[in-house]
Amino acid sequence: MSDAVVSAVLNVDVKGPVISRHVYGHFAEHLGRCIYGGFYVGEDSDIPNAGGIRLDVVEALRALNIPNLRWPGGCFADEYHWMDGIGPKEQRPSMVNTHWGNVEENNHFGTHEFMALCELLGADPYISGNVGSGTVKEMSDWVEYLTREGDSPMVRLRKANGRQEPWRVPFWGLGNEAWGCGGNMTAQQYAAEARRYGTYCRDHGDNRLYRIAAGANSDDYSWTEALMKQLGDLGCAYRPQPFYQALSLHYYTIPGTWQDKGAATVFDTDEYYRTLVKAAHTDELLTGHSNVMDCYDPGKSVGLVMDEWGTWWNVEPGTNPGFLYQQNTLRDALVASLHFDIFHRHADRLVMANIAQTVNVLQAMILTDPDSGALVLTPTYHVFEMNKGHQDATALRVDLLSDVPAREVGPDTLKTVSLSASRKDGKVLVSLSNLDADGAADVELDLRGGIVGEVVSRILTAGAPQTHNTPDAPAAVAPRSHEQVTVTGTRVRVHLPAHSFVTVQVDVA
Template sequence: MTSTPIRAVVNVDLPGATISRHLYGHFAEHLGRCIYGGFWVGEGSDIPNEGGIRLDVVEALRALGIPNLRWPGGCFADEYHWRDGVGPRDERPRTVNSHWGDVVENNAFGTHEFMQLCEMLDAEPYVSGNVGSGTVQEMSDWVEYLTRGDDSPMARLRRENGRDEPWTVPFWGVGNEPWGCGGNMSAQTFADLARQYATYVRQHSGNSVYRIAAGASDGDYRWTQTLMEALGSVERPGELRGVFQAISFHYYSMTGTWDRKGSATDFTVDEFYRAIAAAAKAERFIEGHSAVMDVYDPEKKIGLVLDEWGTWWDPTPGTNPGFLEQQNTLRDALVASVHFDAFHRHADRLVMANIAQTINVLQAMLLTDTETGALVLTPTYHVFEMNRGHHDARALDVHLLDDAPVRESSAGDVRTLSASASRKDGRALLSLTNAHDADAATVAIQLRGATAGDVRGRILTAAAIDAHNTFATPDAVAVTTFEGFSLDGDVLTVTIPAHSYVTIDLAVDTAD
């Protein structure tokens, strides 16, 4: 049923912070079939490739405007030693990936292959350095190897391995989850190490590095406070040492326990709402970490990065449990859309986010079939694609004048309407999520400060909340044209079907 319209206001002529395209970043770890069998098939594969990298994967991700790619982990980063992955592939040593499946890593995909992938994707590399089992010298050498242009020792080694010119590497992660798989450290221990390691992540040959210190899990605000104290003091707010430029944190949306996370495809309506509630909790953590950072950095010079996020369900039955393979349903897509609305609202502090992970692992964009080489786009992929217009746009606040609808669940009352908006190049993009499992929702949005026209709509939905794309039915959840809206003067009225994600793109003419 359709309810009485919910009134909202968007002041189109009052744009806020810029929504960095890097909030739509991705994450590729040496985990399961994300790299091997995902990005990388090898030069001898029958699957079309360039230098061993799958061309259909590159094409699909380029359609998203993928802004950055984080690699090599994740937990794998803190047992990865970069020299194992350079030089002739047949001479690279084999190592053990103890975190993910306890499998042998042949290091066929290393630094040069990753940088080639980023160039093919037109994405900026985000390299995660090894603090847990590495050394300061090792990290310093890797930065030099990648980015130095003269005849330094590491630049010469790079040339010996086939690359003359240095690469541009704008983002560098200092460690990963040091409170857990990255070393089981205390906050203070890691803060001291972060200052030390980051000092030696140097700017070579004009390459400007944005250093990201590994941060908290979920709402561990004490961890963020400790890292901020490593940069400055309450007595001298704003006087921050430029050791690192951002702090990360990780948050995964789950409905069960760590040992029993629940099925990716076989779930109840209550579990559906619990997932939406878990997604909404991400905003609370963003606000909490931002509040701590504001004490030390009221001018928001230090960025907040959510470089691992997404749903985490039990692995697909019959797969290696250490490979974290899972299907991706309409539920996952709506979890993503709720996250993005929160990201847009906090674009003044949140500068980057990286979904976990790009292919075949956790909340993936793409799934590939090992036997046939087939590729399928997931519902989450479509949310990323529908939101391309938000990249580097100015955020617009969506003010609800009426209470948002709620649905009761075992997680408490769950808001089922989520919205955000932005403006760029004479157009506005509105994102609207109706997470009610059965009822449509109508929103009447007054567009103040602008003349609107040329309205276009798109929708992502399906017959059921557990609908998902398979190799046999790749378009069970797909984007279609949406016409459930009307524009009367400055009021845009949109009726959003149940369990749907809608974007409205329109021309806006403002006086500014």
């Protein structure tokens, strides 16, 4: 059987919307070993650290050009009271993390530690405030504490805790999952609360908050409409009120049921394809929510933020079920690569996305071994690294000249070749995924409107989709040079082995 061949045209001189670097954002919640034992090991740890922040984790994430980090949650955000996490550590009160394992934590990682982490990473902070169990004053005070200069009660408190100058905080979440763990509100209840909280989250000095309202779960389009209505009237004359500047959206790739989501590393071919069908559904969701927003805001002045996405499996056997620790295979990497192709196509409305989560939780970039201290980069990490050239690049439209191979998966159809492209600094970056578990494919790209120069290609694959990295085999799934690329004039032909992710960087004059 011959390989499938896909032909496509890229007009490299036709500019599309800019792919915000923030769609490559990350998420760190007080959940399991994401913060404690992941990012934060304490100042007395034998692991090299800066103020308790693990430096090899910082180094690995800086290699991704990490653009932003969302904290402290997640569901944890709406039970977190920031005042408990400032001041001398020995004086900070402990708290019970009722959402995740019912464990006690000592609040040693708080506001100053998070801001120090962001500074080490070179990442913009994205803070989610407490709407569910907090108050408007509490959130307003936190913004003032972080971002105001001069003299005020919160400024004096910050200075007493060792920070003279304010921080820059661009992104601010008005709660989290208000339809569920963030308060079990109706859309109308939360829309009114978002309007109120957004009013009192002030801009101090030259710090301008980009306020993000807690948006919909999956396909709840009525929730999105309720939030858009709070900002102004329907129609082309839409001039949104400044209560918030964006809406969030949460969607996880779960091929099983909520009670039995499936195993991270033990799965058959049917489960593999069901997973990718669920991941591909992201395109329909982004289209649906964007369509609702377009009815009110055709000028696209209000952003869409997918600040929780990724795979969610049953926890690894023998681990705390409330810690959401799962392994990460080549299948997860292809879920990520498929998401990024979708995100690039929605660059006109999607301004940020945050994978859940960065370390030791759900679809993590990094796994740390609690016994040996070893750090493992996951297959998903490598997709982020291979794709980082898309950050703040101009999206290029991909025009297909042939049918894309597809597979019937139950009642659904999965296109098994996915691709997207962008241009920045004289280089075109093309990302290609072959989702077929067994069959190879070839993609022939005609790069029109430019002169093709040097071509560099890399591939991420392994013997089976179940392959994953461990402390004993840290590079079982790792990128390598891809030689199965041929160039003829403006045509670049790329061979895609089964279950593979490939990037092709082309110098274009």
